[in-house]
Amino acid sequence: MPAHASPPEPAAHPTHALLLVSDDEALSRALDRVARPRGYRVAPALGARCLELVHALQPDAVVLDLSVPDADPWVLLDRLKHDPRSRHVPVHLVGAGAQGHHALASGALGFLARPVADDALARALDDAASLVERSMRLLLVVEDDGGRREDIVAVVGGEGVEVTAVAGREALEAIARGRYDAMIVGLDQAGGGGLDLLEALSQRPELRRVPAVAYALDALPAEDEARLSRLERSQVLRPARTAERLLDESTLLLHRAQASLPPAQREALLRSLESAPSLEGREVLLVDDDLHDVFALTGLLERYGVKVTRAKSGREALDRLDERGDVDLVIMDATRPEQGGYEATRAIRARGDLARVPVVALTATGAERERCLAAGAVDCLVKPVEPDLLVSMLRVLLGS
Numbered sequence: 001m002p003a004h005a006s007p008p009e010p011a012a013h014p015t016h017a018l019l020l021v022s023d024d025e026a027l028s029r030a031l032d033r034v035a036r037p038r039g040y041r042v043a044p045a046l047g048a049r050c051l052e053l054v055h056a057l058q059p060d061a062v063v064l065d066l067s068v069p070d071a072d073p074w075v076l077l078d079r080l081k082h083d084p085r086s087r088h089v090p091v092h093l094v095g096a097g098a099q100g101h102h103a104l105a106s107g108a109l110g111f112l113a114r115p116v117a118d119d120a121l122a123r124a125l126d127d128a129a130s131l132v133e134r135s136m137r138l139l140l141v142v143e144d145d146g147g148r149r150e151d152i153v154a155v156v157g158g159e160g161v162e163v164t165a166v167a168g169r170e171a172l173e174a175i176a177r178g179r180y181d182a183m184i185v186g187l188d189q190a191g192g193g194g195l196d197l198l199e200a201l202s203q204r205p206e207l208r209r210v211p212a213v214a215y216a217l218d219a220l221p222a223e224d225e226a227r228l229s230r231l232e233r234s235q236v237l238r239p240a241r242t243a244e245r246l247l248d249e250s251t252l253l254l255h256r257a258q259a260s261l262p263p264a265q266r267e268a269l270l271r272s273l274e275s276a277p278s279l280e281g282r283e284v285l286l287v288d289d290d291l292h293d294v295f296a297l298t299g300l301l302e303r304y305g306v307k308v309t310r311a312k313s314g315r316e317a318l319d320r321l322d323e324r325g326d327v328d329l330v331i332m333d334a335t336r337p338e339q340g341g342y343e344a345t346r347a348i349r350a351r352g353d354l355a356r357v358p359v360v361a362l363t364a365t366g367a368e369r370e371r372c373l374a375a376g377a378v379d380c381l382v383k384p385v386e387p388d389l390l391v392s393m394l395r396v397l398l399g400s
Helices: 025-038 047-057 073-081 097-105 119-132 148-156 168-177 191-201 224-230 243-255 263-273 291-303 316-322 339-349 364-376 388-395
Strands: 016-021 042-045 061-065 091-095 110-113 139-143 160-168 182-186 210-217 237-240 283-287 307-312 327-333 357-363 379-382
Touching: 016 025, 016 047, 016 119, 016 139, 016 168, 016 357, 025 042, 025 061, 025 073, 025 307, 042 047, 047 061, 047 073, 061 073, 061 210, 061 307, 073 388, 097 388, 110 119, 110 316, 119 139, 139 168, 139 243, 148 182, 148 243, 160 168, 160 364, 168 191, 168 327, 168 339, 182 243, 191 210, 210 243, 224 237, 237 243, 243 263, 283 291, 283 316, 291 307, 291 388, 307 316, 316 327, 316 339, 339 357, 364 379
Parallel strands: 016 042, 016 061, 061 091, 091 110, 139 160, 139 182, 182 210, 210 237, 283 307, 283 327, 327 357, 357 379
Antiparallel strands: none
8 A cells, every 4th residue: 555645746627526424624624635636526515415415426435424413324324335326436434443344344445543644534535546447346256166156257247347266275365366356255165165264364464354245045054154243243244145135245345336237237236225134024113193104114114024013102112112022123203292202212211121122213304303312212214204214224223
């Protein structure tokens, strides 16, 4: 990586667009100081306009501050990475150092820990520019079975992707020898070779840098699932269990634009993006007495395999939570005073046995967000609920 002690001469004409989502004036000044000489035109925004501006400006990079006050930045990142119009855009997150692994595992290209030094900003912008300007993505496929290796390449390859396909025994040497944007590791190999490779990489920081898709068509034994879960806590590792998910995850890690894919891959990617398999079987308690709202939200949630339990009031919600111990999340209507939505949220937060259950408030306007947060809700949704926002919020809050 080149040193950044001496900034380049100011660019005569901006060649890249950068969206800064933050209200931090010091960060804005630092980014402007570093970005402009590198040919970036910086556009500032708050979270509420992030998606709108990404779609309108089509920036070459986004810097997203995890302290942005008017929206959940993790939900913003999830929406950017599940929208075919924006998922290829490199995103760097800014926050506390402990948040770095989660940022990269959620699809960010990079993470900047506060306080952010100019040279760290420079490296981030140079990395984003390099990615945008390169016409070719470099992908390593690791699979012992020759036939399955060819199948994987057929699913994820194509124009703009240079694929190197190797057997497991050749993988460490290939990673040490070349620089790859991402890799796919088959887990169905005899003897657990794929997991062995990932564990070997986890012990070598200079090799662990490559984000990976862990691909398994067959169900893994319980002990292998436990190994995979442990690895996900230390590496950028995204599991895939179908060919469509394999394409989805690999295009995400490679920052491939949906528009650049051939028609068959584009259609498969859209099908994958329209699903949320990690939400299947989750249970949500919906607290609302408006039949229109209940019908619309229940239909949306059940489309993703979410189980919906209903309550008409805050008091009934507490009774339902006492009856059932497996509710994953509560959606609480706060717009009708007689329901006691705010009071019920405070009561849930005051109960130690319910502390793990997040509450999302339904409100009439975004101006009620601060009141909802003060009552103990983790966030709020404004009626009529935007379906993509609800699904992203569930993905983030339920840890998928």
